[in-house]
Amino acid sequence: MDSVIIVVSDTCASDPSKDATGPALQNVLQTNNNIVYVADDKKAIQSAVRHNAAKYALVVTAGGTGFSPRDTTPEAVYELIDRPAPGIVTAMLVESLKITPLAALARPVAGTIGHSLVITVPGSPKGAVENIQAVLPVLTHAIKLVSGESSRDLHSSAKSSADPATAQQTVVAAISTPTKLCPHHGHGKGLKFYGSAQRPRESPFPMISFEDAYKIVMDAAAEPTLRTDVALFNAVGRVIADDIHARVDVPQFRASIVDGYAVLHSDCPGILPLAEVVTASKDTIKLKPGTCVRITTGAPVPHGATAVIPVENTTVAEEKDGKEVAIKIHASGVGAGDNIREIGSDIAKGSCVLAKGTPISSLGGEVGLLASIGIPAVRVFEQPVVGVLSTGDELVSVDSQVCGSQVRDSNRPMLLAALNAAGIDPVDLGIAPDKEADLLRSLRYALSKVNVLITTGGVSMGELDLLKPAIEELGGQIHFGRVNMKPGKPITFATIGETLVFALPGNPASASVCYSLFVQPCIDKLRGHAYEHRHFSVAISRDVKLDTRPEFQRVHIKFSPDGPRTESTGFQRSSAISSMVGANALLCLPARTDDVQELKAGSHVPAILLNSL
Incomplete structure (x- = not known):
């Protein structure tokens, strides 16, 4: 794993040939470090640092550490730091103050982001070099510690790198050596593309609980920040980014709730001459006491009227030429405001009608x-860009003729349909063969297009299950590789740069269940919706044998006079996509214990609602 230098400068971002700091840092580190140029923009800096910290053991930013309005590097990097390194900052400041009192104005930041050490230095070539030289004696030690090497082993050799010349050589070695990562929660495995005889016989990934896996996924899903305006009729499936307040009162005039007659409530009951007819499109008129006005639902109530009597509580007292002349009001006990929507009674001007999220x-x-x-x-909120990629030599598209051991790809159409139903316009990434070069090529293309990648297949223990080593080959971090659940045990969650990767099992029922339990909640959070699984208790309709793992059985739930009732969707094997047909809930069954081997009909268990009952 090599290092990277990020030069923060509006000038150099537009014309890298004007950069002198990057080459100066390359010289002091004696390595052909990558140089990335980024403008003095906080979001752009954070994006560059976050992306490169996922790939490199050492990230050095140069520039943007002063006091001008566009010097935002310290703030940008500090917000990303997992563990600050104040000692490194102190060492740089102490050495710089020996050279110039202006070093008191410096604002360096240092710390770890994942398994990368990140250090900010000034933008001038002289200041950048002086700062890095100040920490050279400890830099290699820090890089190795961050990468997961034993501190005891490292301390035994720490003194050998105390002088700058030796330190310079060991730093070069450290940042040129692949990082060895530890085995859990965002740490790699050093996985390789093995032949069939050399592949591991046991998974290197610990089995974690569903609850722990779910928390890891949701913690990795960042709250959305980007917003966009869309036409109201195109907004279905989107999530409101800011509180919306009413610009007007609703109704904006006193409106009738019923078809009937507007009256002065104190005139009721009695016979009242009909003064006029008011419809919804007519302007407000004034009611004369002792008369009534015929009115339609939603029409403006005449000034002076205090109630509307429904037509059902009246009869015609007098008519002429087929037209009403006088109306007999039968209602008694009429109160002021009866059947009238007052101004702002539905929605008051200035009130929050829909909240953010x-x-x-x-x-x-x-x-x-x-x-x-x-x-x-x-x-x-902007929608995440989500792509779906199937993997497997045996797969063919749904419209292809099947021959030999080929099977039609059902996972990709199923997941694309689920995303469409959720309001996401997904990217169809096709089918990747089970070949290292082809898979890596497909993944690189996917990473250039999406910020959430869903794959299916290639995550179990077969010799052609190449997805996990491919993820690490691309600099990704695997956060978990096995979950104690049925179906879906091999589900893998990783990050490659800023892209979230859900590597779902190839069995269709497993893929569908894992999508519902992990992917959909994550996508909802990414687009601003505070998602929670909708749990409720339900009685099972038959005896159920328990598995050694907690199981999510696909069921159809109907309401009956006795409450919700479960109906199994059939054979529950993980390869049986038919078990998802008609399913609107997942039955959450506990793992088998010595004391409890099965649940009897009528037992109550939690269920997770998938869609409407």
Whole structure:
């Protein structure tokens, strides 16, 4: 694993030939470090640092550490730091103060991001070199510690690198050696593409609980920051990015709730002459006491009227030429305000009608509400770009003829359909063969297109299950590789740079269950929706034998007079996609114990709702 120098400069970002600091740092580290140029923009700096910290053992940023308005490197990097390294900062400041009192104005930051050591230095070639030279004696030691090597072994040889010349050589060796990562929570395995005889017989990944895996996924999903305005009628499936306040009162006038007659409530009951007819499109008129006005639902109530009597509580007292002349009001006990919607009684001007994080559903309620207050476009969070890639030599597309041992790819259409139903416009990445070069090529292409990648297949223990080593080959960090659950034990979650990778099992039922339990909640969080699994208790309709792992059985739940009732969707093998047909919930069954081998019919267990009952 090599190192990288990130030069933060508006000038150099537009013209790298003007950079002198990057080459100066290359010279002091005596290695052909990569140099990345980025403008003085906080988000751009964070993106570059985050991306490169996932790939390199040492990240050095140069520039943007002063006090000008665009000097935001310290703030950008500090927000990303997992563990600060104040000793490195102190060493740089102490040495710099020996050279110039202006070093007191420096704002260096240092620390770890994952398994990368990140250090910020000034933008001038002289200042950058002086700062790096100040920490050369400890830099190699720090890099190895961050990479996961034993501190006891390292301390025994620490004194040998105390002088700058030796330190310079050992730093070069450290940043040129692949990082050895430890085995859990974001740490790599040093996986390789093995032949069949050399492949491991046991998974190197610890089996973690569903709850731990779910937390890892949700912690890795960043809250969205990017916003965009979309037309109201195109907003279904999106999540509101800012609180929306009513610009007007609803209704904006006193409106009738029923078809009937507007009256002065104190005139009831009695016979009242009909003064006029008011429909919803007519302007407000004034009611004369002792008369009534015929009115339609939603029409403006006449000035002076204090109630509306439903037509069902009246009869015609007098008519002429087929037209009403006088109306007999039968209602008694009429009160002021009866059947009248007062101004702002539905929605008050200035009130929050939809809060940030509210999803706009396909039922149309949110769209109708916003239309009622005159909002033609709504600010929503940007959607994550999600891609689906199937892997396997045996797979062919759904419209292909099958021959020999080939099978049609059902996972990719299934997941693309699920994403579409969730309001995501997914990227179809096709099928990747089980060959190292082809798989890496497909993954690199996918990483250039999406920020959430869903793959299926290639994560178990077969000789052609190449996905996990491919992820690490691309600089990714595997956060977990096995989960104690059925189906879905081999599910793998990783990050490659800023891209979240869900490597789902190839068995269709496993892929579908893992999508519902892990992927959909993560995507919802990425687009601003505070997702939680919808749990409820349900009685099982038959005896159920328990497995050694907690199991998520696919069921259909119906409501009966006795409460919700479960119906199995059939054969529950992980390869049986038919078990997802008609499923609207997952039954959460506990693992078998010595005391409890099965659950009897009528036992209550938790269920996770997948869609409407």
